[in-house]
Every structure is written in structure tokens, then in C-alpha cells.
Amino acid sequence: MSQREWVEKDYYKELGVSSSASQDEIKKAYRKLARDLHPDANPGDTKAEERFKAVSEAHAVLSDPAKRKEYDETRRLFAGGGYPRGGFAPGGAGGFSQEFNLGDIFGAGGAAGDGGLGDILGGLFNRGGARTGSRPRRGSDVETETTLGFREAAQGVTVPLRMTSPSPCTTCHGSGAKPGTSPRVCPHCNGTGVINRNQGAFGFSEPCDGCRGTGSIIDDPCVDCHGNGIQNRTRTITVRIPPGVSDGQKIRLAGQGEAGLRGAPSGDLYVTVHVSQDKVFGRNGDDLTLALPVSYAELVLGTTVSVPTLEGRVGVKVPPGTADGRTLRVRGRGVPKRGGGAGDLLVTVKVAVPQKLDDAAVEALERYREAEKAAGFDPRAGWAGA
Ligand SMILES: [Zn+2]
Numbered sequence: 001m002s003q004r005e006w007v008e009k010d011y012y013k014e015l016g017v018s019s020s021a022s023q024d025e026i027k028k029a030y031r032k033l034a035r036d037l038h039p040d041a042n043p044g045d046t047k048a049e050e051r052f053k054a055v056s057e058a059h060a061v062l063s064d065p066a067k068r069k070e071y072d073e074t075r076r077l078f079a080g081g082g083y084p085r086g087g088f089a090p091g092g093a094g095g096f097s098q099e100f101n102l103g104d105i106f107g108a109g110g111a112a113g114d115g116g117l118g119d120i121l122g123g124l125f126n127r128g129g130a131r132t133g134s135r136p137r138r139g140s141d142v143e144t145e146t147t148l149g150f151r152e153a154a155q156g157v158t159v160p161l162r163m164t165s166p167s168p169c170t171t172c173h174g175s176g177a178k179p180g181t182s183p184r185v186c187p188h189c190n191g192t193g194v195i196n197r198n199q200g201a202f203g204f205s206e207p208c209d210g211c212r213g214t215g216s217i218i219d220d221p222c223v224d225c226h227g228n229g230i231q232n233r234t235r236t237i238t239v240r241i242p243p244g245v246s247d248g249q250k251i252r253l254a255g256q257g258e259a260g261l262r263g264a265p266s267g268d269l270y271v272t273v274h275v276s277q278d279k280v281f282g283r284n285g286d287d288l289t290l291a292l293p294v295s296y297a298e299l300v301l302g303t304t305v306s307v308p309t310l311e312g313r314v315g316v317k318v319p320p321g322t323a324d325g326r327t328l329r330v331r332g333r334g335v336p337k338r339g340g341g342a343g344d345l346l347v348t349v350k351v352a353v354p355q356k357l358d359d360a361a362v363e364a365l366e367r368y369r370e371a372e373k374a375a376g377f378d379p380r381a382g383w384a385g386a
């Protein structure tokens with residue numbers, strides 16, 4: 001059952017009840033009418049049979065509270081007449097009952113196009129008014145993902161992405177017409193794609209049969225896309241990933257999405273970037289992190305260690321007396337920032353303890369322990385747990 005029938009039919013009148021009737025009143029009225037009008041009680045009476053059908057239909061809708069509500073809403077919207085144009089945002093679902101299937105008004109599926117409600121209502125109540133018609137529809141946005149190496153993501157990289165998606169037909173350049181011909185404006189609807197029709201007190205907009213609602217007629221369709229201007233193509237696009245992307249980040253590439261119908265603008269492409277881990281580096285925003293293994297002697301005496309960076313190597317000075325776990329900052333050697341500059345390289349020193357030493361080293365260490373004690377070093381001086 002379509003909303004259009006709902007607009008035309010007064011189920012309350014069929015059942016002889018008021019529009020504020022309770023469910024009980026509706027049930028009673030229906031039972032009585034069903035009994036009176038039942039074909040068994042009226043053999044051969046086609047009028048009674050029709051009434052019986054109408055009453056059953058009315059009851060089917062009104063006895064179901066959800067359906068009844070929808071029916072009431074539909075009638076309020078369309079039967080009230082003069083519904084304010086632009087009361088709803090075109091194309092938006094705002095304020096409209098979700099069960100309200102706009103496709104039913106047109107008797108065609110998939111109505112939530114960009115003409116939207118404003119156009120439908122305009123077509124219904126502002127008959128003869130100017131319409132923009134069926135505009136070419138922008139292509140959909142497309143999502144894809146790619147996985148980058150840690151360093152690629154940090155430094156930026158150009159990657160090829162293979163995608164299968166609808167693209168403008170290369171033969172007709174998206175027009176849908178055979179090369180050398182072009183679509184003409186539909187004479188039935190003057191290019192609006194919609195026919196306005198009067199039925200009783202109401203006006204309806206229906207998609208034009210002549211052009212199937214597109215507003216134009218293609219006499220010689222392009223053989224490669226059968227006239228819709230779109231081909232499914234596997235294409236490889238080269239995407240420039242800017243430096244500094246992080247794991248999970250989404251990058252928008254304008255106009256790289258799905259092709260629009262008949263030459264309309266393409267949608268956008270969104271690439272979700274996954275970044276794989278690196279053996280050496282970690283990341284903290286724009287800063288690059290690095291754990292640097294050092295010996296105890298190196299921390300005590302100080303040293304300069306060559307550490308890797310994204311571009312090469314850099315000498316990091318470990319000052320004498322550096323505590324284990326301290327982080328040394330090398331400015332400007334981190335991840336490139338958007339708009340210039342770079343984060344820092346954060347080098348955290350970590351003592352590596354030898355598991356095996358030769359006799360000479362052990363002996364030296366034992367001598368050192370004594371010397372340390374003699375020098376008055378107590379590692380647990382001032383320790384709260386002492
Ligand atoms: Zn084509």
C-alpha cells in the first residue's frame with residue numbers, strides 16, 4: 001500500500017469513525033461492518049464486496065497503532081495542502097518519519113536523491129513552479145586503505161592504489177551518448193525529469209516515463225556504458241601521502257572518488273593509512289623516539305654515540321654522569337611537520353648489563369667496586385626503602 005493511496009483514502013470515513021476514535025471504537029466499527037458487508041451475507045452483491053475490501057483495508061491500517069500514526073502523518077502532510085515549501089531541508093531526512101517511504105510517492109524505488117523533499121513538496125503544491133529538475137548527481141565518496149612502512153609514513157611517500165570503482169566512461173566521457181552525438185532535452189518533461197499530475201484535489205510529481213527521470217534522452221547510447229556514462233574500471237591512482245601521517249589517519253583526496261552520473265563531479269576518495277611498526281623508532285606525535293642501549297661505563301664517563309635518524313645518522317652526546325633511563329633530545333630530527341619544520345628525536349638511554357665477562361673484566365669490576373666504596377658512593381643513600 002502506498003502513501004499515495006493513503007492520501008486519497010479516508011479510512012476513518014470508511015469505518016464511520018472519527019479520526020480521534022480509540023482502538024476499541026475502531027475494532028467495534030470494523031466488526032459490525034465486516035459482518036454486514038461480508039460476501040457470505042451478500043451473495044452476488046459486488047458493491048458490498050468492494051465496500052468489504054475497503055473496510056478491511058482501513059481496518060488493517062488503523063488497527064495497527066504504528067501504521068495508523070504513519071497514516072495520520074502522511075495525510076497531515078499532504079492532505080493539509082499548502083505545506084510550506086522548504087519546511088524540510090532538501091535531501092535531508094530531518095523531521096520526516098523514517099517509515100515514510102518517498103519512493104512510494106513516485107511509485108519508484110530509491111527516491112532519496114538530491115532533488116529531495118523540497119522538490120517533491122514543490123512538485124506537489126507549487127505545481128507549475130520552476131524546478132531545477134534532476135541535476136546530475138555527484139559521485140559517491142570512496143573509501144580505501146593502505147599500509148605504509150614506518151619511515152614512509154614519517155617522511156611522506158607516493159603510493160599506487162589499485163581500485164575498482166565506477167568511473168566516467170572513457171568512450172563517451174560520461175555523457176552516455178555515442179561519441180559524435182549528444183543527449184537531448186526530454187520533450188515530455190522539458191528536462192525536469194518529473195511529470196506533474198492532478199488526481200482529485202492533489203497534485204503529484206512522478207518521474208517522467210520518457211526519460212526515466214533523468215531529464216534527457218539519449219537516442220544513440222554509448223555502447224560501452226549502455227548510456228549511463230559510467231564504467232566499472234580498475235584503476236591505479238598514484239596518491240601522494242604527506243609526511244607525518246600517523247597510524248589510523250584518514251586522508252581525503254578530492255575528486256578521486258566515484259564518478260558522477262553523466263558527467264557530474266566525482267566524489268572524494270578517503271584513504272585510511274595504517275602504519276607498520278619499526279624495529280628502531282617509535283613515534284610520539286611529531287617526535288621520533290629511540291631507545292639507545294649503553295654500558296654503565298658510558299653513562300658514568302660520558303660518550304658520543306652515533307644513532308640513526310630518518311635521513312641518516314646523528315651523533316648524540318651522552319654527558320658524564322647521565323642517569324639510566326634519561327631521555328636526550330635532538331632538536332629537529334624527528335618527523336616532518338605539516339607546514340615545515342620537524343619534531344625532535346628523543347633518545348632514551350638504557351643500560352645493557354653484560355651476562356658474561358672474561359676474568360680480566362670481572363677482576364677490573366671487583367677492583368672498581370672497592371674503589372667506588374672507598375670514594376664514598378652508596379647507591380642506596382637517601383633511598384626511602386632502606
Ligand atoms: Zn559511454
Ligand SMILES: [Zn+2]
Nearest residue numbers: 186189208211
Ligand atoms: Zn522526461
